[in-house]
Amino acid sequence: MSQVVAEFKQVDSWFFRESRPHGSVGANALNSVFPPPTRTLMGAIRSYIGYQYFAQYNEYNWDNLDNLPQLQAVIGHAERLGSVQPRGVFIKRISGKDTTYYLPAPSNICEKFEQDKNHYLAFKLTQKPYQTDIGHIHLATLPEKVEGLVDSRGFKPLENTWISTQCWQAILEGDISALAKNSHQICKLDDFINSEYRLGIELQTDFSKENVRSVKEGQLYQTTHLRLAPDVSVVMPMQYDADDLSQVGNEVLAKQATLRLGGEARMANVQFLTEQADYLPKAPKQFTQTQSNGKKRFMLYFISKLIMQNGWLPQGFTQNQAQNGFDGNINDIAMTIVSACMGKAYREGGWNQLEHKPRPIENYLPAGTALFIDVDESINDSEIIAKLHGKTYLDNAWGEGLMLVGKVIQN
Structure with missing residues (x-):
């Protein structure tokens, strides 16, 4: 399988709707999830490949997909993927000549700010198992005593946090002390995105009635859009079968494109990076x-x-x-x-x-x-x-x- 990294950059603000419905009790605005769901990004990529194919063979369109096995082999059909398959969604930041990839932080790492710096601890297992509502199991706990600190109270898990590949490498090696030395590479979502609140109006979409696409009286809704920092982009590594792709067009994943993405069909630029990207840390040779x-x-x-x-x-x-x-x-x-x-x-x-x-x-x-x-x-x-x-x-x-x-x- 060949590999390529799809990099998405903003043209306008983005909105990726959360699972909660409009008008749910106790809430006024719908939030946007981040990073974008894999299905949303793959939907944009699959549509792009399809339109590229139809541009070459203009006698076909989406209605003919069931009878186009070459195209189906690449993009799949409905819920089923073809040979182009994603491998996670991550964050990329470029600072000068340095490129850093960020992955979701592990849930076994906790953080506490004290004495003008960040301290990090990892959960460890209790020596003996305890009887719980899910059975007789070992529990994860923090050490009672921490060198350089009074105690371990006040430590909290890293939530809504992203850490660099370099920090992830230290975690896999079991070297948690490296996190404090590279705390600038441990980022909250606010380091990458800003929220923008928008007000919308629901339209009449029932074609059996008059005044289709007119405004529904009293039907207002509020959404929260996302704006990325200028040096931030979203990347989705993908693998694909080169033989299958050649049947559609070898240049399909070698171009830059502007796509409609997410809720309200906001625009995004995407480019396909073929060079080797070290977005994943390496496994230690001896780790058990x-x-x-x-x-x-x-x-x-x-x-x-x-x-x-x-x-x-x-x-x-x-x-x-x-x-x-x-x-x-x-x-x-x-x-x-x-x-x-x-x-x-x-x-x-x-x-x-x-x-x-x-x-x-x-x-x-x-x-x-x-x-x-x-x-x-x-x-x-x-x-x-x-x-x-x-x-x-x-x-x-x-x-x-x-x-x-x-x-x-x-x-």
Whole structure:
């Protein structure tokens, strides 16, 4: 598979509607989610490829898609993707000659500002399991004593935070001290975006009535648009089959384009970067730690959302009371989830353009979810890296559950 990075830059403000409906109780304005949902960005890319194809073969249009196997092989159809598949959505910032990629911060890292500087700690597991409402499991906790600080009270998880690839590399190596040295590369959303509040009017869209597209009396709504900082763009790495793409046109992903993107069809410039981009940190060569029970433990991070199954668990995992965890298999690696650190569930719906109706709202594990994993001692580190690091959960075509592996952090 070949790789390319789609970089989206703003022409106008953007709006990516949250899952909450208009007029919901206790709220006046609809917020915009950030980063843009993968489905929204892929919808724009797939439409762009389709229009490029129809420009070459003007005897065809979207009504002929069912009878165009070459085009379908590239962009897919309705809910099914073709060979062009995303691998996460991240942030890119250019400062002078320096280019920095930012990924969602892991949920096992906590921050506290004291003595005129930021301090960072990582959750660790309790020595013994506790009986909870989800079973007999080890809990994640902060150390009671911290060198250089009175105590660990006041530390909070990194929410709505993005950290650089360099900081992520230190986390995977288990070196949390590097975060304080590079705190300028740990950014909140406000460092990347500004909010703009807009007032809209609902239109009459029922074609069975008169005055179609006239204003509905009293139907006002408020939305929150996003404006990126001048040096910030959104990037979506993609993989594709070069042979399939050649049937549509080799230059399709080698051009710059202006697209309609998100709610209200706001404009965006997109360019396709073919050079190798180091947006993902590398896995440490040796990162597992042998436990007293003979198992090997490491951290597994999801840097893109993943659909929940059976409560909060990823698909295919079931509880194992004997092991005080949850057993399952990811990409042919048998493992046990000992404990987890995660933020609030991410909810996403969207719009079904083919059938002109909303898509069902589903719950996802949020990007940044951190899992404490145990595997059998017979599984070596290189095998884990080959099957998990930089790969998606069960080879998800939408890039959901993009994984990183690293050491358990010792504060």
